[in-house]
Amino acid sequence: MIRAHGLPLAAILAGAAALMVFGLGSGSYWTIVALNLAMWIALTQSWSLFSGMTGYISLGHVVAYGIGAYVVAFSFKIVPLWLSIPLAGVAAGLFALMVALPVLRVRGPYFVILTFGLAELVKYILLNVETGLGKSSRLLFGAPKPDTLLWIMVGLAAAATVALYAVHRSRFGRGLDAIREDETAAETIGIPVVRLKVLAYAASAVIPGMVGGVMALRSTYFEVLQVFNPTISFTIVTIAIIGGAGDARGPILGALFLVGLSEVLQNASPQIYLILLGLCLIGCVLFLPTGLVGLLHRKGGAR
Amino acid sequence: MTLLAINALCKNFGGLKALSDVSFAVERGSIHGLMGANGAGKTTLFSIIAGNTKPTSGRVFFDGDPIQGRRPDTICRLGIARTFQIVRPFPGLSVRRNVETAILYGRQEHVGTADAEREADRILAEIGLADAADKPASTLTLSGRKRLEVARALGTGPKLLMLDEVMAGLTPTEVTEMMQTIRRVKEANDLTVLIIEHVVSALSDLSDRITVLHHGVKIAEGTAREIAENKDVQSAYFGEDDDAGSDDDV
Ligand SMILES: Nc1ncnc2c1ncn2[C@@H]1O[C@H](COP(=O)(O)OP(=O)(O)O)[C@@H](O)[C@H]1O
Numbered sequence A: 001m002i003r004a005h006g007l008p009l010a011a012i013l014a015g016a017a018a019l020m021v022f023g024l025g026s027g028s029y030w031t032i033v034a035l036n037l038a039m040w041i042a043l044t045q046s047w048s049l050f051s052g053m054t055g056y057i058s059l060g061h062v063v064a065y066g067i068g069a070y071v072v073a074f075s076f077k078i079v080p081l082w083l084s085i086p087l088a089g090v091a092a093g094l095f096a097l098m099v100a101l102p103v104l105r106v107r108g109p110y111f112v113i114l115t116f117g118l119a120e121l122v123k124y125i126l127l128n129v130e131t132g133l134g135k136s137s138r139l140l141f142g143a144p145k146p147d148t149l150l151w152i153m154v155g156l157a158a159a160a161t162v163a164l165y166a167v168h169r170s171r172f173g174r175g176l177d178a179i180r181e182d183e184t185a186a187e188t189i190g191i192p193v194v195r196l197k198v199l200a201y202a203a204s205a206v207i208p209g210m211v212g213g214v215m216a217l218r219s220t221y222f223e224v225l226q227v228f229n230p231t232i233s234f235t236i237v238t239i240a241i242i243g244g245a246g247d248a249r250g251p252i253l254g255a256l257f258l259v260g261l262s263e264v265l266q267n268a269s270p271q272i273y274l275i276l277l278g279l280c281l282i283g284c285v286l287f288l289p290t291g292l293v294g295l296l297h298r299k300g301g302a303r
Numbered sequence B: 001m002t003l004l005a006i007n008a009l010c011k012n013f014g015g016l017k018a019l020s021d022v023s024f025a026v027e028r029g030s031i032h033g034l035m036g037a038n039g040a041g042k043t044t045l046f047s048i049i050a051g052n053t054k055p056t057s058g059r060v061f062f063d064g065d066p067i068q069g070r071r072p073d074t075i076c077r078l079g080i081a082r083t084f085q086i087v088r089p090f091p092g093l094s095v096r097r098n099v100e101t102a103i104l105y106g107r108q109e110h111v112g113t114a115d116a117e118r119e120a121d122r123i124l125a126e127i128g129l130a131d132a133a134d135k136p137a138s139t140l141t142l143s144g145r146k147r148l149e150v151a152r153a154l155g156t157g158p159k160l161l162m163l164d165e166v167m168a169g170l171t172p173t174e175v176t177e178m179m180q181t182i183r184r185v186k187e188a189n190d191l192t193v194l195i196i197e198h199v200v201s202a203l204s205d206l207s208d209r210i211t212v213l214h215h216g217v218k219i220a221e222g223t224a225r226e227i228a229e230n231k232d233v234q235s236a237y238f239g240e241d242d243d244a245g246s247d248d249d250v
């Protein structure tokens, strides 16, 4: 599909980037919108790297986000941000690496439920830890301004996009494609399926970890229940379904759509927003299984 | 010289003895046939050799080394490739991409993506699938899918090619073509072939040697002529319902 680009990735990237740069120069409202857009792009591209490629649908990606946020909040004013944000990514990646083997033993709906449950489990463990430390919440005084955070987030969105694009074209990506199509056939033609799945799962957690760290700074406030919000996991999957997870353009289109819809409707009428979002989701599942990005393909050829 | 040696192999599924104490050897450079009614344990034997299933007991030697119980991807890279009786293409990938993936991962040496694409096209031409290279594998006919199974197995660069009923369900013309393809591919790539076939005439025609399984037990081994004259084989094959047992795969 990479070869059959109807609308080049570059054009979509440029559009999203223009919006974000616009956000930088035009006061706080657009800065926040652009930050949200970049955040969802970064999260969904990362999710796609694992779930889009392998077909194992993770409904618990917020766990990486939450761990990253915790690392940054916990080390705030102890470790400098240029170090703590990457560390947030490393911590999320290492956590994913640790749990990958048991988690990836199950497939299909069981995997979906397990990832969801795992994120909840980590949430309540950290909640207990924080209560034990006597910290029901942490205030992050002196966090960088939204403008600065927007730059970091745009960088993360770009990195996640490039990573997904590169994986799609690589030998690694070919292996993940085969795993999604038929795991037994994949291992029979020499693909080390377990190793590839574990690597993809861990890789897909790194950038969300850093995103979580940045978002903790953005709200200047950390509370376990707020960052481990399952809605974040659901929204990632929603964006991937609406935009399409077939290539790196889908999550960008999906994020543009969702952030746009939310800006137009959420404040005016949250109910209508949710109803419309639900309808779009159902519509995509039923009539547009490859998402918005599927509309860009000239014809539905094979990859 | 022996390439593959099966040694006292047993496989139980619960109370069912799918394979009981099966031993035989496959000569390097030969075409070795595996015969037996449905449910005889032929596919199970392939699955054990390829590492898809663990044996209950017994050993498998490839090139002199024990390989039983190793992972399928490791065994593949050692030089054993199998096809699936119930075909398992990567349906959403193009036919070329199916074979390319096998080339990228199945070989001991590292192959770049550009070389893999060229090599895939060469194999598809050899197998007679060149025209379908860009189509999704899901659009192939049964005959095309069986060919793709063979092409993908060849992509892994095997020394031993194991074919599981690649002619089943094909028209007589397609069977003839497939037999020619197997012979041609074997010579061109210097392969050893272990082949399961229900079409007895095709199997006899192709095989240098045939092993016959019946209810998981080896009842005969020899040349096609010896097998045809074997009393045990005759009573096993023609003395009872040929279609007994199920056709479970993997
Ligand atoms: N995974 C499995 N679980 C339980 N029984 C199986 C399984 N695979 C095969 N069998 C049984 O083992 C026997 C041999 O099957 P199989 O190897 O497919 O025979 P063949 O390929 O000779 O037709 C059959 O009775 C079959 O039902």
Ligand SMILES: [Mg+2]
Residues within 6 Å of the ligand: B042, B043, B044, B085, B247, B248
């Ligand atoms: Mg069989």
